[in-house]
Amino acid sequence: MSRYRTxxxxxxxxxxxxxxxxxxxxASAHTVLKSTAPVDKSTTTKPVTEVTLTFSGLIRKPETAVxxxxxxxxxxxxxxxxxxxxxxxxxxxxxxxxxxxxxxxTAASDxxxxxxxxxxxxxxxxxxxxxxxxEPSPTSTAQPSIEPVTSGAAPPQSPVAQASDDGSSSSPVVxxxxxxxxxxxxxxxxxxWRRRRSGM
Numbered sequence: 651m652s653r654y655r656t657x658x659x660x661x662x663x664x665x666x667x668x669x670x671x672x673x674x675x676x677a678s679a680h681t682v683l684k685s686t687a688p689v690d691k692s693t694t695t696k697p698v699t700e701v702t703l704t705f706s707g708l709i710r711k712p713e714t715a716v717x718x719x720x721x722x723x724x725x726x727x728x729x730x731x732x733x734x735x736x737x738x739x740x741x742x743x744x745x746x747x748x749x750x751x752x753x754x755x756t757a758a759s760d761x762x763x764x765x766x767x768x769x770x771x772x773x774x775x776x777x778x779x780x781x782x783x784x785e786p787s788p789t790s791t792a793q794p795s796i797e798p799v800t801s802g803a804a805p806p807q808s809p810v811a812q813a814s815d816d817g818s819s820s821s822p823v824v825x826x827x828x829x830x831x832x833x834x835x836x837x838x839x840x841x842x843w844r845r846r847r848s849g850m
Contacts, residue, residue, distance in 0.1 A: 680707075681708070681759070681762065682706050682707075682764075685704045686701065690769065691768075691769060693773060694774060696774050698772060698774065704737050705756075709756045713763065718742045718752050720746040720749070728741040729741055747773060749772075752769070
């Protein structure tokens, strides 16, 4: 009888243990965050272009969001977070030097919500694109304009010069006419004087 009592007691202890362990098993099987890159509380000396979070189980994209901010309190997240199976990847741009804070939220495949924060110290200067320099434009040298000179051509005369030339060329004719008129008058006066004497 003692053996049966011992066996019954052992079975009772096993049943109680199973009753305690089995309800706790689903809770311990929840998806959890396993690792991050950069690592939490680490220091980076190379420029960071993205942060990644890896989980122990599958996660849902619609419930996923990641915010990356620096000492300037400005979000440096570039676009939406990408989810592939158990990994979240968030692109970042222009991270300033100092403590970087990553806040995240997501949901496991069974709908269990998750969220948290991790930080890392960034010592790499932000990458800035080179400033384009304007190429110097070729300067055109102005060629002096040279008017053709025709050899042997007389320079044009001004109207004033032409008028003076015309007046000088016509003066001999005027004098000839004046002398002729004067001679005619003298002859007429002499003729009239002779007739008057003959009548007397």
